[in-house]
Amino acid sequence: MTTARRSDATRAAILEAARERFASDGYERATIRAIARDAGIDPSMVMRYYGSKEGLFAAASDFELHLPELGALPSRHIGAVLVTHFLDRWERDDVLTGLLRVGVTNAAGVERMQAVFAEQLGPVTRGVCPDPAEAPRRAALVASQILGMALTRYVLRFPPTVEMSRDEIVAWLGPTIQRYLTAPEP
Amino acid sequence: MTTARRSDATRAAILEAARERFASDGYERATIRAIARDAGIDPSMVMRYYGSKEGLFAAASDFELHLPELGALPSRHIGAVLVTHFLDRWERDDVLTGLLRVGVTNAAGVERMQAVFAEQLGPVTRGVCPDPAEAPRRAALVASQILGMALTRYVLRFPPTVEMSRDEIVAWLGPTIQRYLTAPEP
DNA sequence: ACCGTTGGTCAACGCTTGTTGGCAAATATA
DNA sequence: TATATTTGCCAACAAGCGTTGACCAACGGT
Structure with a gap:
């Protein structure tokens, strides 16, 4: 089992900032520098935790539609x-x-x-x-x-x-x- | 009345290349350098004839849907x-x-x-x-x-x-x- | 109290971008 | 023919980009 790391808060902050930036600016204009600034940390941390900009996007764009079960209703x-x-x-x-x-x-x-x-x-x-x-x-x-x-x-x-x-x-x-x-x- | 300029062919070539690049790559990734290469001229010509990348886009995105007249048919x-x-x-x-x-x-x-x-x-x-x-x-x-x-x-x-x-x-x-x-x- | 691991900053790299100004050739004007 | 304008290329600029590696501080186990 994996124990909680001290950096989990930072990872989450990066992810949240990335989602917002990608959402409002698109891929190219959502720069790693801007995302890091929003998250209040150094751009190099983004690289360390997510490898590259593409890796960050892959992590940030993982989400669920949470569709309801349709079989149960009329x-x-x-x-x-x-x-x-x-x-x-x-x-x-x-x-x-x-x-x-x-x-x-x-x-x-x-x-x-x-x-x-x-x-x-x-x-x-x-x-x-x-x-x-x-x-x-x-x-x-x-x-x-x-x-x-x-x-x-x-x-x-x-x-x-x-x-x-x-x-x-x-x-x-x-x-x-x-x-x-x-x-x-x- | 405006007489035909010698550079009209170049202007048209730039515009056509720009349309294709914008279409396939989007705004950010459609670089002026790539557009100029496609048109077979120097990037600085794009600036001279269209002022800026935004100006080029404005010129390239001017188009018509050519919608048919709907009143005439059943x-x-x-x-x-x-x-x-x-x-x-x-x-x-x-x-x-x-x-x-x-x-x-x-x-x-x-x-x-x-x-x-x-x-x-x-x-x-x-x-x-x-x-x-x-x-x-x-x-x-x-x-x-x-x-x-x-x-x-x-x-x-x-x-x-x-x-x-x-x-x-x-x-x-x-x-x-x-x-x-x-x-x-x- | 020591030492390895982790979290974080800083400064810089190589590269690409939009954009600019100078200069040579071709064309138009006289 | 002499001159002015247009057309184009070249080289460079400042800025911003993703990315990297060196370095420091804080923590955890023993």
Whole structure:
């Protein structure tokens, strides 16, 4: 078993600062120097604890969507529940916005983004769509609408999208997600 | 009237190289030196003709969506026509992918992206949705689904999304766009 | 009280970046 | 032909980057 190290607080501070910087600035402009300054330590510590900038990003972009179990609730509410959950998730934790930013410029970000959605959204959809073999495709359609909303609302900040209330977004996007998951093939 | 300058060819070569680099690498990693090398000239020429890297980006990101007139065709086909058009546009011209890349990291990119969709998608929707006052909101919903598909298919390259045929995408997304544009408020 | 291990700072490295000014050749103007 | 303007290359700048290694202070076990 591993005992607690004295440097755990520093490691955590670096990680938190990194998440914020990656989220707000993207991969290239989130410099190790700035992250270290935010964490209140020397840039060389980042190298010692995470090896390189890529290693730091790998550690900082490891996260969970915490998707709810969809099998337990009435299938006609799945769409609304999912949209609500994603809006919650996105507004509570800006790592997601950061991953979106980084995923667009950086190869490692692309891989992480692919993995997160394949591993976490894929299984959840498998239980609720008509043919399990179609699950990945339907999950991808769901991802396209969810990520599109996240992109226009939290990154590009299109004014009409920002002004919409969460209830309005759920009312509009819920049926879309519902159809992508449960409707027969068009 | 302005007479043709001898350097017009160079200016155009710079602009074309810039578009490609911004598209494939994003703002930060698209260096002026690389753009100049692609264009076959010296980096200092880029500065002379476009003032700065930001000026170059402003010039390179000026483009048109070439949206079709929607009023002329049967209103029940609007969704499918729009999706088809956007897929066409995105696959023919990678400046759009580039703008998506840059818009996520760079403030100027965000502004340009906002302007393009507000000025070009907004007016087109005004003629086809029930209440013209709702046009911006409905256009934003359309943008969220269209950009989400572009993001997952052309930037993040989610495998299931990449493997889908254009017809499949139109069949799935068409009704979504159709509903966002023409359905009564949910 | 000693000594190895750990946590941390400091200064510097090699490199790349956007940007600038000087200078040679080509072209236009007279 | 003589002169002014445009077009381009070259070399360099200051700044910022990720990264490294030397060095000091604090701790833990014995």
